Amino acid sequence: MPTSPPVFDGHNDVVQHLLEYREGGRDFLLRNPEGHLDLPRAREGGLIGGLFALMALPPRPPEDDLTITSSGYEVRLAPPLDPGGARAQVLAQLAALEHLERRAEGQLRIVRTSEQLAALDADGPLGMVVHLEGADAIDADFALLYDLHARGLRSLGLVWSRPNRFGHGVPFAYPRSPDTGPGLTPDGKALVRACNRLGVMIDVSHLNERGFWDVARLSDAPLVATHSNAHAVCPSTRNLTDDQLGAVRESEGVVGFNFAVNDVRPDAHLDPDTNVEVLVRHVDYLLSRLGVDGVALGSDFDGAVMPRAVADASHLPTLLNALRTFGYDEDTLGKLASGNWRRVLRRTWRDEA
Numbered sequence: 496m497p498t499s500p501p502v503f504d505g506h507n508d509v510v511q512h513l514l515e516y517r518e519g520g521r522d523f524l525l526r527n528p529e530g531h532l533d534l535p536r537a538r539e540g541g542l543i544g545g546l547f548a549l550m551a552l553p554p555r556p557p558e559d560d561l562t563i564t565s566s567g568y569e570v571r572l573a574p575p576l577d578p579g580g581a582r583a584q585v586l587a588q589l590a591a592l593e594h595l596e597r598r599a600e601g602q603l604r605i606v607r608t609s610e611q612l613a614a615l616d617a618d619g620p621l622g623m624v625v626h627l628e629g630a631d632a633i634d635a636d637f638a639l640l641y642d643l644h645a646r647g648l649r650s651l652g653l654v655w656s657r658p659n660r661f662g663h664g665v666p667f668a669y670p671r672s673p674d675t676g677p678g679l680t681p682d683g684k685a686l687v688r689a690c691n692r693l694g695v696m697i698d699v700s701h702l703n704e705r706g707f708w709d710v711a712r713l714s715d716a717p718l719v720a721t722h723s724n725a726h727a728v729c730p731s732t733r734n735l736t737d738d739q740l741g742a743v744r745e746s747e748g749v750v751g752f753n754f755a756v757n758d759v760r761p762d763a764h765l766d767p768d769t770n771v772e773v774l775v776r777h778v779d780y781l782l783s784r785l786g787v788d789g790v791a792l793g794s795d796f797d798g799a800v801m802p803r804a805v806a807d808a809s810h811l812p813t814l815l816n817a818l819r820t821f822g823y824d825e826d827t828l829g830k831l832a833s834g835n836w837r838r839v840l841r842r843t844w845r846d847e848a
Contacts, residue, residue, distance in 0.1 A: 499812040500825070501617055503833035504545035505751030505793030506626070506700070506722035507532050511550065512797060515591035515598075523595055524602065531796035531807040534602060534621060540811035543615040543833065544606060544622025546650050546721055548798075549588040551581035551631050567669035567763060573657035581632035582639060589646060592623065605647045609841040615833075624840070626698070626721070629655035629664070635682055637689050644693050649844060650721070651690055652698035653683060653706065656733075661686050662706040665732035669763040673732045673739075678705035679713075687713045694844040699723075700733075700753075700793075707739055716843045717748035722793035724750075724758045725780050731758050740784040749839045750785060751793020752778055752831075754814075756800050771804040771817045778818065778831075787827050791835040 509532045514520040521527045526535040553576060560571040596603050604620040606612050615622045625647045627633075633640050640648075654664035661683035663676040679687070687710055690697050697714055698721045699707050711718055720743065726734040735743070735750065743750055753759070756769045759777050781790045794801075796808060805814050815828055823831075 499541050499815045500829045500832040501543040501615075502541050502792060502811050502815075503543060503615070503622070503836045504796070504808075505791055505836060506546050506548060506753070506798070507794060507796040508548050508550065508628075508798030509533075509796065510547055510588045510592055511552075513591050513595060515594045516588055524599060531794075531801060533808075534599075536807050536809040537621055539809035540807075541617065542621065542808050542811060543617060543619075544612070544624065546626040547592060547623045548626045548628040549585045549592075550628040550655060551576055551584040554580065567671075568667075569671075570667035572664075572666040573655075575658050576631040578632060578634065578660075585627065585632040585643075589625065589643065592625065593646070596623070607647050607649065608846050609844055612837055612840055624649050626650040626652070628652045628698075629657070629659065629701070630661050630686060631655070631657075631659045633661070633686065635660065637686070640686070640689060640693070640695075644695060648695060649840070650696040650698060652700055652702070652721070653679070653686065653710070654701050656701050662709075663703050664701045665703045668732045669757070670730040671732050672704070672730075673707075673726065673734070673736065674704040675732060676703050676705065679709040684709065684713055691715050694846060696840060696843040704736065704739065707735075708742075711742050711746070717839050718743045718746040719748050719750075719839060719843075720793075721751045722753040722755075722795045724753050724777060725784065728777050728780050729758055729761055729763055731763055733758050737784060740781070744785045744789050747788070747839075747842075749789055749791050749835050750781060751791045751836075752781060754794045754796075754799070754801050754805055756802055758799075759802070765800055767800055767803050767806075769802040769804075771802065771813065774802060774804070774814060775817050775821050779821075787830055788835060788838070790831055792831060
């Protein structure tokens with residue numbers, strides 16, 4: 496059987512679980528019995544790098560926010576976060592990632608340039624691209640944005656599934672359209688322009704449809720959804736409509752295929768026993784809309800319920816081998832696994848000498 500191509504993954508939430516960030520957290524350098532991602536399992540699965548998300552959480556988890564409907568589910572939209580509290584969390588998470596990089600002594604690297612991105616391979620350090628999932632911590636004059644960029648931030652999602660000063664995220668719901676509220680605020684439009692100037696990739700995952708179209712009109716970079724799927728296959732608010740997928744393709748952007756079972760399955764059931772063929776068929780649809788240059792991987796490891804077939808990073812070859820069995824050639828697999836991410840990030844960062 497051919498060797499699986501190296502993988503660059505568009506999204507994980509492992510920073511929330513790091514030993515460096517919280518008491519009792521996981522040691523990323525050791526194999527863990529819980530969660531989806533650590534260095535040993537990344538190596539086993541052929542993972543050479545990915546986007547590592549910083550994300551602020553509310554001080555207390557919401558209660559009774561899920562409603563089961565006759566046809567699906569609705570989750571009450573999360574309220575805005577206090578920007579000061581969000582800032583403290585994001586800075587603590589970035590410090591944890593920086594400390595982990597130092598402790599790893601060459602096994603991990605925060606990737607800041609296209610040259611470093613191109614150099615990632617199975618024999619070198621695991622590449623960590625710093626991503627901000629939700630700009631709740633960013634101030635109106637963008638001082639924190641510039642500070643984070645100086646420390647390695649290279650990708651930013653304007654919102655998580657809540658409102659902030661920049662725009663409105665979608666509530667989690669099925670079946671429902673992603674057209675759930677107003678577009679970007681004036682500050683949000685200014686943030687898009689600032690990210691374009693800095694060469695920070697803008698992620699439209701979790702953004703509502705009107706906000707998406709605002710980004711499409713304003714941004715001069717490829718449109719990117721780091722961890723989203725097709726609404727036509729699974730009509731979750733978190734997934735992109737055919738029109739949105741068409742706009743991503745036209746911009747020469749990319750959609751990172753999200754493994755979360757409730758956004759992959761046509762019925763949105765939270766069932767880890769989802770067959771790998773269900774994942775393949777969803778990738779098939781994305782490819783039919785985006786072409787071979789427009790689809791990548793965006794697992795959402797440590798942030799969602801995974802299918803048992805790709806229960807953690809060590810199982811990435813299972814998905815790639817399934818795609819190969821269903822007729823995907825090696826060139827296409829190489830683009831899905833890492834080539835498309837390298838292309839889009841290089842074009843967005845614009846840092847070549």
